[in-house]
Amino acid sequence: MSTTAENNLSTLNTALFTQLERLTSANGEAMNIEIERSKATSQIARDIIANAKLVLEAAEFRTEYGVQAKLPAMLAQEK
Secondary structure, rough: OOOOOOHHHHHHHHHHHHHHHHHHHHHHHHHHHHHHHHHHHHHHHHHHHHHHHHHHHHHHHHHHHHOOOOOOOOHOOOO
């Protein structure tokens, strides 16, 4: 998986399908390793998706209540 600034939901989707391919092609001891890797990948993916959902909800809030609505610093969007 890439460690460049191209980390986005599309990259996450690609990483999930790549992990699925590794999981489905593994056997024996490699299967156990890929199962554990898949569990970790799945949890991280859930966290990333939850964060993206929060950012989207913040943008919707701002649209609904106007640009004057102050968002917490962690949700502030760069312009």
